[in-house]
Amino acid sequence: MNNYIVETNQLSKDFSGEVAVNQLSIHIRKNEIYGFLGPNGAGKSTAMKMLLGLLQPSHGSIKLFGKTFNSNQISLLSNVGSLIEEPSYYANLTGYENLEIIQKLLKLPKRNIDEVLKIVKLFDQKDKLVKNYSLGMKQRLGIALAIVKFPKLLILDEPTNGLDPAGIQEIRELIKSLPQKYDMTIIVSSHILSEIEQMATTVGIVNHGQLLFEGHLSDLEEDEKYLFETSDDVTAKRILMFNGFNLDDNKKLIINDNNKDNIATAIRLLVENDVDIYQVCMIRRSLEDVFLDMTGREGSVL
Missing domain, CATH: 3.40.50.300 (P-loop containing nucleotide triphosphate hydrolases)
Known part of the structure; x- marks a missing residue:
């Protein structure tokens, strides 16, 4: 009841x-x-x-x-x-x-x-x-x-x-x-x-x-992702996918994982395969972005 x-x-x-x-x-x-x-x-x-x-x-x-x-x-x-x-x-x-x-x-x-x-x-x-x-x-x-x-x-x-x-x-x-x-x-x-x-x-x-x-509202918050910038993103993607990493389906190299140990493993794999890493950035859409995408960005809702 x-x-x-x-x-x-x-x-x-x-x-x-x-x-x-x-x-x-x-x-x-x-x-x-x-x-x-x-x-x-x-x-x-x-x-x-x-x-x-x-x-x-x-x-x-x-x-x-x-x-x-x-x-x-x-x-x-x-x-x-x-x-x-x-x-x-x-x-x-x-x-x-x-x-x-x-x-x-x-x-x-x-x-x-x-x-x-x-x-x-x-x-x-x-x-x-x-x-x-x-x-x-x-x-x-x-x-x-x-x-x-x-x-x-x-x-x-x-x-x-x-x-x-x-x-x-x-x-x-x-x-x-x-x-x-x-x-x-x-x-x-x-x-x-x-x-x-x-x-x-x-x-x-x-x-x-x-x-x-x-x-x-916390249910709308997205998990953290990590953006990699490397000397060869194509090769880096192939290596990471071969090793079971879940990547975003876009032009950039983004790993869908918020486990820092897994990110460290990804970095080590790329270095061991002679891929230079220029930077790794944590990214996450804000709650405002999630909300505005749901309701349309014409609304004044921040």
């Missing part, structure tokens, strides 16, 4: 024939920070809106907390908090008053307000009008509004958008603290690889509405 908090099966959404989400099947376990990663326009926000019941899927199904979404939508969403696109708040009210509105509407304990203000580090500014908050403070208030009911599932769409480096770090550390401290499972979307890399435990990479990869 699985313990998925979120599970979609062939989830699709099209708008007047234009496909925004295409047969998306994702699997998110309890207390994970699931990084929803892809270029702008990849379908991340559309998928999140379907998870929140804000858009009706064209095809496919959703399960939250192991239950079918359509037949249990209201009860399931009572355990979900969200911040989609940008925070919604009343600028002429204080931070405390904004939270108080949600607290009264949802009939939550009043102590929740002070607690979430402390979590997002706005307690000292709770009586300040929101219109006088900085961008980072408004973003933290948006997260406070999303977690004031202490949901089991928190959905955050580009929560660091527009923030300076200090603000990004604050939000990132806040998000990372929530699963263990407050038993939350989190979906966080971004088009910035480095952001997701520092936050997420599991990643779903999407482009053109399709899921390209789901798992740990």
Whole structure:
């Protein structure tokens, strides 16, 4: 039996024939920070809106907390908090008053307000009008509004958008603290690889509405290879292949092996066969290169 908090099966959404989400099947376990990663326009926000019941899927199904979404939508969403696109708040009210509105509407304990203000580090500014908050403070208030009911599932769409480096770090550390401290499972979307890399435990990479990869980012990292530059690459290749080395199929002499003892053996073989070695370089495609090759280099995703 699985313990998925979120599970979609062939989830699709099209708008007047234009496909925004295409047969998306994702699997998110309890207390994970699931990084929803892809270029702008990849379908991340559309998928999140379907998870929140804000858009009706064209095809496919959703399960939250192991239950079918359509037949249990209201009860399931009572355990979900969200911040989609940008925070919604009343600028002429204080931070405390904004939270108080949600607290009264949802009939939550009043102590929740002070607690979430402390979590997002706005307690000292709770009586300040929101219109006088900085961008980072408004973003933290948006997260406070999303977690004031202490949901089991928190959905955050580009929560660091527009923030300076200090603000990004604050939000990132806040998000990372929530699963263990407050038993939350989190979906966080971004088009910035480095952001997701520092936050997420599991990643779903999407482009053109399709899921390209789901798992740990480390699974995408390529093993090291070694590039040889010699006086006679043709002869060197023949010698190495005869001795069982796995070479890249290209014009350069590249050994697909990250075992340093094997590389030392290759060097010795070439020297013993009178092939001069000018240099040996370790090479590996960066995670950014792997990601950009998957999603297309038109995306701003570094």
